[in-house]
Amino acid sequence: MSAPSEPAITVDHVSKRFRRYMVKNQSVKSALFKRSRGTYEENWVLDDVSLDIPTGSTYGLIGSNGSGKSTLLKCMARILKPDKGSITVNGRLSALIELGAGFHPELSGRENVYLNGAVLGLKRREIDQRFDEIVSFAGRQVSEAIDQPIKTYSSGMYVRLGFSIAVNVEPEVLLVDEVLAVGDEEFQRRCHQRFEELSSSGRTVVIVSHALSTVAAMCDQVAWLERGKLSHVGNPQQVVDSYLTRLDFGNAAGAGGPASPARALPDVRITDITLDGVGRPLDHTTTELGEQVALVRSGQSVRLRMGYETDQAVPTPVFALAIHTLDGTLAANPSTLATAMPEKVDGTGVVELEVPSLMLVPGAYTLGAAILDAGGEHAIDKKLRLVRFEVAGADPGEVRGIVALNGRWGGSLLGGSGSGSGSGPGPGAGPAR
Amino acid sequence: MATIAEYVEARELAKALTLREIRGQYKGSILGWLWSLLNPLTTVLVFSFLFAVLRAPAPVGDPSGLKFYALYFFTGLVPWNFFSATVSGSAGSLVNQGSLISKVYFPRAIVVVSKLGAVGFTSLMEMTVAVVLLLIAGNMVLPWLPVIVLLLVLQSCLALGIGLILSVANVYFRDVGHFVGILLQMAFYSAPIVYPIGLVEQKLGADRLWIYRLNPLVDLIEAYHHVLDDQRWPSFGWLAYVAAWAVASLGLGVLMFNRFEPRLAEEL
Ligand SMILES: Nc1ncnc2c1ncn2[C@@H]1O[C@H](COP(=O)(O)OP(=O)(O)OP(=O)(O)O)[C@@H](O)[C@H]1O
Ligand SMILES: [Mg+2]
Numbered sequence: 001m002s003a004p005s006e007p008a009i010t011v012d013h014v015s016k017r018f019r020r021y022m023v024k025n026q027s028v029k030s031a032l033f034k035r036s037r038g039t040y041e042e043n044w045v046l047d048d049v050s051l052d053i054p055t056g057s058t059y060g061l062i063g064s065n066g067s068g069k070s071t072l073l074k075c076m077a078r079i080l081k082p083d084k085g086s087i088t089v090n091g092r093l094s095a096l097i098e099l100g101a102g103f104h105p106e107l108s109g110r111e112n113v114y115l116n117g118a119v120l121g122l123k124r125r126e127i128d129q130r131f132d133e134i135v136s137f138a139g140r141q142v143s144e145a146i147d148q149p150i151k152t153y154s155s156g157m158y159v160r161l162g163f164s165i166a167v168n169v170e171p172e173v174l175l176v177d178e179v180l181a182v183g184d185e186e187f188q189r190r191c192h193q194r195f196e197e198l199s200s201s202g203r204t205v206v207i208v209s210h211a212l213s214t215v216a217a218m219c220d221q222v223a224w225l226e227r228g229k230l231s232h233v234g235n236p237q238q239v240v241d242s243y244l245t246r247l248d249f250g251n252a253a254g255a256g257g258p259a260s261p262a263r264a265l266p267d268v269r270i271t272d273i274t275l276d277g278v279g280r281p282l283d284h285t286t287t288e289l290g291e292q293v294a295l296v297r298s299g300q301s302v303r304l305r306m307g308y309e310t311d312q313a314v315p316t317p318v319f320a321l322a323i324h325t326l327d328g329t330l331a332a333n334p335s336t337l338a339t340a341m342p343e344k345v346d347g348t349g350v351v352e353l354e355v356p357s358l359m360l361v362p363g364a365y366t367l368g369a370a371i372l373d374a375g376g377e378h379a380i381d382k383k384l385r386l387v388r389f390e391v392a393g394a395d396p397g398e399v400r401g402i403v404a405l406n407g408r409w410g411g412s413l414l415g416g417s418g419s420g421s422g423s424g425p426g427p428g429a430g431p432a433r
Numbered sequence: 434m435a436t437i438a439e440y441v442e443a444r445e446l447a448k449a450l451t452l453r454e455i456r457g458q459y460k461g462s463i464l465g466w467l468w469s470l471l472n473p474l475t476t477v478l479v480f481s482f483l484f485a486v487l488r489a490p491a492p493v494g495d496p497s498g499l500k501f502y503a504l505y506f507f508t509g510l511v512p513w514n515f516f517s518a519t520v521s522g523s524a525g526s527l528v529n530q531g532s533l534i535s536k537v538y539f540p541r542a543i544v545v546v547s548k549l550g551a552v553g554f555t556s557l558m559e560m561t562v563a564v565v566l567l568l569i570a571g572n573m574v575l576p577w578l579p580v581i582v583l584l585l586v587l588q589s590c591l592a593l594g595i596g597l598i599l600s601v602a603n604v605y606f607r608d609v610g611h612f613v614g615i616l617l618q619m620a621f622y623s624a625p626i627v628y629p630i631g632l633v634e635q636k637l638g639a640d641r642l643w644i645y646r647l648n649p650l651v652d653l654i655e656a657y658h659h660v661l662d663d664q665r666w667p668s669f670g671w672l673a674y675v676a677a678w679a680v681a682s683l684g685l686g687v688l689m690f691n692r693f694e695p696r697l698a699e700e701l
Binding site: 018074077078079080081095097104106107111114115118119120121122123124 | 442445446448449450452453456457533534535536537538539695696698699
C-alpha cells in the first residue's frame with residue numbers, strides 16, 4: 001500500500017473527446033467510396049479535469065446525465081485512454097462499471113464466480129479462499145442456485161452475485177458506477193456496510209450516483225461534474241445542495257435560455273429576484289463553497305422583490321413567488337391573483353411582497369418567481385429556485401417540518417396559563433395581502 | 434498499449450476466458466465436444482461418398498503411405514479447421530466481448546489469444562482422433578509427434594497474427610467478419626486438402642509448381658500430409674517460407690493491434 005499522504009488516485013488535467021458520427025460507415029463499401037469513416041464531430045466529454053482522491057476516503061461523483069462521470073471513471077479504470085493529461089492510481093483497482101461484467105449465461109454461478117474473479121484480477125487460489133464469503137454475501141437465493149446456469153437467475157440475483165464478487169475481492173481502490181440503487185433494501189444496507197468497512201480499513205471507494213442523499217451521507221468528499229468540467233469539489237452536503245439549487249435553475253432557464261433560441265421572448269420577463277430584511281438588513285452566511293447567501297432569522301420580517309421588464313405595453317399578468325425546500329417541496333407560493341392591479345404594465349418595474357414574519361423552520365431554501373397570464377393558468381416566464389437563502393431558528397426546539405409556528409409554550413407544568421399566541425399573522429398562507 | 438508484464442499478469446484471465454469459451458460451447462449438449470468431431474467426420478464422409486459414386490480413383494497423393502482417401506482428407510482437414518476456426522473466431526472476438534472490454538481493463542489481446550486457445554483445444558482432440566485412426570491404419574506416427582507439435586505452433590503464430598489484424602479491423606468495419614468467411618472458403622480449396630498436390634503438379638507442370646506453393650497454406654498442409662500420412666520429413670525450404678509468413682503475420686498483427694488497442698473500448 002502507498003504512503004498515507006499519497007493520494008489513491010491523481011487525475012491530472014485530463015481531457016477526453018469522443019467522435020460522434022453523423023453517418024457512421026461501418027461497412028467497407030461506404031468507406032471505400034467515401035474515403036472516410038463517416039462524418040463526425042468531436043466533442044470534449046472531459047475538459048481539463050484535475051482531482052486528488054485521498055487514500056482511504058469515500059469519494060462521490062455527481063452531475064447530470066451525460067456530464068462525463070462514467071467517462072471519468074472509465075479513464076481511472078484504464079478502460080478509456082485520456083486524450084490529454086494523465087491519471088495515476090496507487091494500489092490494485094477494481095471497477096464495477098456494470099454489474100456482472102463477464103458473466104456467461106450458460107455457465108453456472110460457481111463457474112462465473114471464478115471467471116469474474118479472474119476478470120477482476122484474482123488468482124484461482126485467492127478466489128477459493130473467498131468463495132464462501134462471496135456466496136453468502138450474495139444471499140440465500142443465490143447460494144441455493146449457485147450450481148444453476150446464470151441465465152436462470154433473476155435480475156436481482158444476477159446483480160447480487162456480481163456486486164458480491166466485486167466488493168469481496170478487496171481491492172485497494174474500488175470504483176462503483178450507479179449500483180447503489182440496485183438490489184433490495186436489505187442488500188443495499190449490506191452494501192453500505194461493506195463500503196464503510198472498506199474505507200475504514202484504508203481502501204478508497206469512488207462512487208458515481210444519482211442517489212444524492214446517499215452520496216451526501218456516505219462520502220467524505222464529493223466532486224460535481226458539469227458538461228465535462230469540474231464545477232465544485234468539497235464537503236458532500238454543500239456540493240449536493242448547490243448541485244440541487246443549480247439543477248433546478250438550469251431547468252427553468254431553458255424557457256428563455258440558450259437551449260431554445262428559436263423561441264420568441266415572452267412579453268413580460270423576470271429580470272431579477274431579491275430578498276431583503278424590513279427595517280434592518282439581512283445577515284449573510286458563507287457556504288463552504290464560498291457562496292454568499294442571505295441568512296434570515298425565523299420569524300423575521302422580510303421583503304421579497306421581483307423585477308420585470310416588457311417590450312411593449314401588455315395587459316397585467318399575475319405575479320407569483322415560490323419558496324422551495326432543497327428537496328423540492330413547495331413551501332409557499334403567494335401570488336397577485338386576487339390583488340387589484342392596474343390595467344396594463346409597460347417598461348420595467350418591481351413587484352414586492354412584504355412578509356411580516358417569515359415562518360420557516362431552520363434550513364436552506366430557494367426563492368423563485370413566475371409571471372403568469374391574466375387567468376393565472378399559463379406561465380409566461382418562470383425562474384424557479386433562483387436565489388438560495390438560509391433560515392436560522394429562534395427556538396432550538398422547533399427544527400423539523402416546514403412551518404415554524406414560533407409559539408410560546410404554557411400549561412400547568414410551565415406555570416403559566418398562557419394562550420400560546422404566535423407572532424405570525426395566522427393561517428393566511430394563501431395569496432398574500 | 435499493454436506491456437508484456439501486463440500480459441504475464443493477466444495469464445489467469447486468459448486461462449479463465451479460454452475455459453469459458455470451451456465450457457460455454459458444449460454446455461447443455463449431451464455429446465459435448467463430440468459434436469466438434471462429428472463435423473469434420475461428416476465432411477470426410479460426404480467427400481468419400483462423392484468419389485465412390487463418381488468411381489474416381491481415390492486421390493491420396495504419391496508416394497503415399499495411405500490407401501484410404503477418407504483418411505488422407507482427414508489429416509488435411511484437421512489442421513485446416515484449426516486455422517480457419519481461429520481466423521474466423523478471432524475476427525469476431527473483440528466485438529463479441531464488447532461488454533467485457535467496455536467495462537473492465539485488461540490487455541485486450543487476451544481475447545484473441547483465448548480464442549486461439551479454445552480452438553486449439555478442440556483441434557487437439559481432433560488431432561488425437563486422427564492419430565488413433567492412423568495407428569489403426571498401420572501408420573506409426575508416434576515418433577513424429579514432436580514435429581506435429583512444431584507444425585501446430587508455427588500454424589498458431591500464422592493464425593494469431595491474422596486474427597489480431599482481423600479482430601481490430603472488424604471493430605471498425607463490421608463486414609470484415611462476413612468477408613473472412615468467403616475468403617476462407619476459397620482458401621480451403623487453395624490448399625491440398627480435398628485433392629493431393631500431385632494433381633496440381635500434373636496440370637501446372639513441375640517447373641511451375643512454385644507459383645502454387647507461394648500460398649503458405651499449401652506447404653503448411655502438405656507438411657502435415659508428409660508427417661502423418663507418409664512419416665517423412667517435409668520440405669525444409671518451403672517450411673522456412675511458411676515460418677517467414679508466420680513471423681511476418683505475427684509481427685504485423687502485434688503492431689497493428691497495439692496501435693488500435695487504446696481506442697477499442699469507445700469504438701465498440
Ligand atoms: N463510446 C462513446 N462514443 C461517443 N460518445 C460517447 C461514448 N461514450 C460516452 N459518450 C458521450 O459522452 C458523454 C458523457 O457520457 P458519460 O457516460 O460519461 O455520462 P455520465 O455522466 O455517466 O451520465 P449518466 O448520469 O447518464 O450515467 C455523453 O454525451 C455521451 O453521449
Ligand atoms: Mg454514467
